[in-house]
Amino acid sequence: xSESAKHVEELTIMRFLDGELSQEREQKTxxxxxxxxxxxxxxxxxxxxxxxxxxxxxxxxxxxxGHLRPRHADVSWVLVAMIAFGTLAVSTLWTRYVQPIIESMxxxxxxxxxxxxxLVIQGILWEGWSDMFxxxxxxxxxxxxxxxxxxxxxxxxxxxxxxxxxxxLLLVALSGVLTAPASVQAAVIKHVETYTLREGxxxxxxxxxxxxxxxxxxxxxxxxxxxxxxxxxxGEVQGDVxxxxxxxxxxxxINGSLRAGAQTLIIDGEVGRNITAGGxxxxxxxxxxxxxxxxxxxxxxxxxxxxxxxxxxAAKTSQIDARIGGSVLVFGERLEVGxxxxxxxxxxxxxxxxxxxxxxxxxxxxxxxxxxxxxxxxSMTSRIWALFGYWAAxxxxxxxxxxxxxxxxxxxxxxxxPDYGKSFLVGLIAxxxxxxxxxxxxxxxVGLPLGLTTAFVLTIGLYFSQAYVAAYIGxxxxxxxxxxxxxxGRVALGLFLIYIAKxxxxxxxxxTMIAALWGFGALSLYxxxxxxxxxxxxxxxA
Amino acid sequence: MSSRxxxxxxxxxxxxxxxxxxxxxxxxxxxxxxRLCRRALNNRQEAEDATAAVFLKAxxxxxxxxxxxxxxxxxYRVAANHCWDELRKRRPHGEWDDAEAELQKLEDQAPTxxxxxxxxxxxxxxxxxxxxLDDRSRLVVILRYFADMSYEEIGNVLGISSNFTGVLxxxxxxxLRTRLKQ
Numbered sequence: 001x002s003e004s005a006k007h008v009e010e011l012t013i014m015r016f017l018d019g020e021l022s023q024e025r026e027q028k029t030x031x032x033x034x035x036x037x038x039x040x041x042x043x044x045x046x047x048x049x050x051x052x053x054x055x056x057x058x059x060x061x062x063x064x065x066g067h068l069r070p071r072h073a074d075v076s077w078v079l080v081a082m083i084a085f086g087t088l089a090v091s092t093l094w095t096r097y098v099q100p101i102i103e104s105m106x107x108x109x110x111x112x113x114x115x116x117x118x119l120v121i122q123g124i125l126w127e128g129w130s131d132m133f134x135x136x137x138x139x140x141x142x143x144x145x146x147x148x149x150x151x152x153x154x155x156x157x158x159x160x161x162x163x164x165x166x167x168x169l170l171l172v173a174l175s176g177v178l179t180a181p182a183s184v185q186a187a188v189i190k191h192v193e194t195y196t197l198r199e200g201x202x203x204x205x206x207x208x209x210x211x212x213x214x215x216x217x218x219x220x221x222x223x224x225x226x227x228x229x230x231x232x233x234x235g236e237v238q239g240d241v242x243x244x245x246x247x248x249x250x251x252x253x254i255n256g257s258l259r260a261g262a263q264t265l266i267i268d269g270e271v272g273r274n275i276t277a278g279g280x281x282x283x284x285x286x287x288x289x290x291x292x293x294x295x296x297x298x299x300x301x302x303x304x305x306x307x308x309x310x311x312x313x314a315a316k317t318s319q320i321d322a323r324i325g326g327s328v329l330v331f332g333e334r335l336e337v338g339x340x341x342x343x344x345x346x347x348x349x350x351x352x353x354x355x356x357x358x359x360x361x362x363x364x365x366x367x368x369x370x371x372x373x374x375x376x377x378x379s380m381t382s383r384i385w386a387l388f389g390y391w392a393a394x395x396x397x398x399x400x401x402x403x404x405x406x407x408x409x410x411x412x413x414x415x416x417x418p419d420y421g422k423s424f425l426v427g428l429i430a431x432x433x434x435x436x437x438x439x440x441x442x443x444x445x446v447g448l449p450l451g452l453t454t455a456f457v458l459t460i461g462l463y464f465s466q467a468y469v470a471a472y473i474g475x476x477x478x479x480x481x482x483x484x485x486x487x488x489g490r491v492a493l494g495l496f497l498i499y500i501a502k503x504x505x506x507x508x509x510x511x512t513m514i515a516a517l518w519g520f521g522a523l524s525l526y527x528x529x530x531x532x533x534x535x536x537x538x539x540x541x542a
Numbered sequence: 543m544s545s546r547x548x549x550x551x552x553x554x555x556x557x558x559x560x561x562x563x564x565x566x567x568x569x570x571x572x573x574x575x576x577r578l579c580r581r582a583l584n585n586r587q588e589a590e591d592a593t594a595a596v597f598l599k600a601x602x603x604x605x606x607x608x609x610x611x612x613x614x615x616x617x618y619r620v621a622a623n624h625c626w627d628e629l630r631k632r633r634p635h636g637e638w639d640d641a642e643a644e645l646q647k648l649e650d651q652a653p654t655x656x657x658x659x660x661x662x663x664x665x666x667x668x669x670x671x672x673x674x675l676d677d678r679s680r681l682v683v684i685l686r687y688f689a690d691m692s693y694e695e696i697g698n699v700l701g702i703s704s705n706f707t708g709v710l711x712x713x714x715x716x717x718l719r720t721r722l723k724q
Binding site: 010011014015018019020049050052053054055056057058059060061062063064065068 | 572573576577580581586590593594663665666668669672683684686687688692693704708709711712715718
């Protein structure tokens with residue numbers, strides 16, 4: 001008998017250690033180990049090795065991911081913290097930003113019935129209001145940064161933090177930022193029914209007034225920010241004027257620029273720099289002096305006083321009967337240049353009709369007119385090029401999605417897209433709901449970033465969802481792909497067919513809509529499926 | 543942490559429809575099941591999905607559970623089967639290295655204590671080496687030393703004999719030694 005036959009095999013020792021030998025063999029092995037030093041050493045070494053293996057495998061170096069944690073654990077402090085800090089943040093936002101806006105809008109006669117108007121006027125004045133709302137925008141920027149940081153944080157720390165925990169941490173941080181005392185603004189703030197700055201009175205600072213009727217006869221050395229039903233400036237404002245009002249009349253002087261949103265804006269006095277305005281009617285009366293440019297979007301613009309620099313108008317009807325020093329660019333339906341009209345620079349009109357220029361008007365160069373028509377005839381070549389370009393762009397995006405999320409793509413394309421009726425319906429409902437949500441959230445202004453983000457995601461989502469439909473069409477024609485390359489080929493083919501169909505008038509827009517909603521619905525179904533899977537498995541405490 | 547008997551009575555309550563009992567069972571076992579799947583599948587994302595799937599299956603099969611027997615090993619078996627199904631999906635044509643001759647040789651080899659994995663080796667290194675084993679060998683090691691399953695139970699999951707399970711386990715341990723020596 002050879003030496004090794006006398007010894008116990010390694011496998012036997014391992015089975016001995018694991019309790020996997022029959023009683024008889026276990027007894028024999030035990031006896032052998034007592035007698036044989038070499039096998040005993042092997043036994044010891046294997047035993048130590050087993051312990052090390054067990055310890056290494058059992059070591060807890062990774063916690064259960066947040067979303068797999070039972071949800072009742074979140075309910076405790078996380079939810080309480082979320083609600084508390086969320087309420088704090090919302091109420092701070094509300095009292096500091098939203099309420100003043102609503103109040104000032106009501107005081108100038110804009111109420112809920114004309115939300116759209118107020119949004120439009122605000123939109124026009126966005127830049128103008130920046131002084132007043134700097135910290136509002138900073139808050140928004142902070143919010144967006146916080147959301148981005150939250151995503152990164154959540155992604156990086158998802159082993160340790162659940163979504164709810166991340167969210168509450170962010171809300172804590174955000175409410176901390178918001179409730180921190182705002183930088184003290186050096187301004188005189190008035191909030192009254194009627195405000196009059198009498199002749200001879202001087203405000204040696206910025207003046208912010210919210211009221212029904214505001215009359216400035218005295219002097220403001222800083223900027224004037226005003227929100228009222230009617231505003232008369234017959235005194236002097238040495239800085240800029242930013243105003244929203246039903247009627248603004250300037251008979252005095254503004255040394256800086258005027259930025260206004262008003263139903264009627266009348267300038268009879270002096271504006272030292274530029275005017276940027278939007279609303280219903282603007283008149284620059286004969287006696288007015290403007291030293292800068294004029295940019296205005298109005299229904300009707302009448303200029304009887306010279307504009308020394310450029311003029312940009314977007315108005316249904318525009319009348320120019322004064323000298324314009326710079327170039328003129330007008331968009332609208334009708335443009336009249338009267339006998340006193342003169343233009344120093346280039347003149348361009350984009351409109352429905354030729355500009356009516358008086359024979360006495362002095363133009364540096366003839367009016368360049370471009371007729372604006374709704375349907376421009378495109379040449380066949382350019383349409384083909386455009387088609388190719390759209391197709392290529394869609395293909396690159398689709399390819400990126402498919403290569404990055406092969407599993408999801410496979411799930412969507414094989415499981416949900418073939419169920420076209422359901423997918424389309426779900427896509428329709430999902431996008432209507434998301435769109436409504438976007439709209440409602442945006443109207444509150446506070447939710448604007450969230451609304452914009454949702455709208456952005458929805459648009460992108462609808463756009464790339466056609467990739468799933470394309471993949472499905474491609475597969476129906478060429479069969480199931482066996483490699484990534486083949487899969488991409490099918491997507492390219494599917495997209496090509498979709499884009500050909502899209503280029504047909506009328507039918508094209510229907511195809512676009514169907515492809516987007518169908519794919520989006522399939523994607524939504526896939527996401528819901530996965531959520532359900534986790535939800536069924538992860539218990540939620542009642 | 544719940545004691546053994548407690549888990550079994552919870553399982554009984556859960557079987558009768560108590561979602562609170564099920565929540566407790568989940569809480570007590572989910573971390574372990576997640577780690578088991580994590581080690582067996584070698585992929586975090588898949589392990590997360592697998593953990594959810596294992597509990598879903600377990601809940602649906604709860605009526606097959608015999609409350610007179612321990613709950614954790616039963617749950618581990620559900621997890622083991624699920625992980626094995628997942629691993630087989632990765633290798634649809636499932637050819638494993640079962641060369642009879644080579645494995646035979648393994649059985650005849652004398653013990654080599656001096657080759658055993660050194661105790662000075664860090665647990666992390668050991669884990670990394672385990673992660674590099676082929677799918678089936680890794681699963682055998684995990685089921686034996688994490689889930690504490692017997693060779694026969696492992697064999698049932700993998701569809702092999704208990705003897706062959708032992709052979710696979712020893713071969714895996716030898717591969718670990720070679721890897722860790724490098």
